[in-house]
């Protein structure tokens with residue numbers, strides 16, 4: 001059985017979509033995957049309650065309890081690896097995990113760390129993607145699933161979805177339209193990756 005660990009910082013709607021898809025498609029049979037834990041850097045992350053209700057182990061590793069990024073990432077990696085009997089989860093899924101990760105952390109999970117970013121990368125890496133897409137006059141926006149490398153919001157693209165920008169869109173309206181597509185492509189991309 002392949003264990004995957006999902007990291008969240010907030011509402012966790014992408015995590016919930018992945019959990020629901022895994023349940024509906026019986027991922028424990030094929031591709032033989034178990035969602036071993038959901039870990040948040042914030043105790044108040046809304047998604048933790050959903051995960052608990054689904055019987056998934058939850059953990060909080062609070063970044064504020066650590067003096068620097070390296071110490072936090074080391075503690076986070078230790079907690080992640082403890083979720084797999086061999087200390088080597090098949091996949092670590094960033095689902096609205098709003099922390100920049102150190103190169104050491106990224107190297108430790110090379111090839112098995114995935115992220116979803118709310119823009120059509122390589123456009124609009126970083127924050128405030130929807131406001132920036134609107135300010136640039138983009139006619140289309142979207143989301144990207146990619147393997148994580150040491151560069152922020154970089155790395156091989158696994159899936160993308162495109163949505164139209166509609167006249168008068170606010171960043172919130174555009175974000176909601178993109179999020180619906182995120183839910184669709186993230187679980188698909190994860191299942192495909194785990195079948196490789």
Ligand code: GAR
Nearest residue numbers: 010011012013014095096116117118
């Ligand atoms: C999603 O839109 C995700 O793409 C974005 O945060 C949101 C989390 O929503 N991630 C990033 O901006 C990462 N830099 P969720 O908690 O409801 O899944």
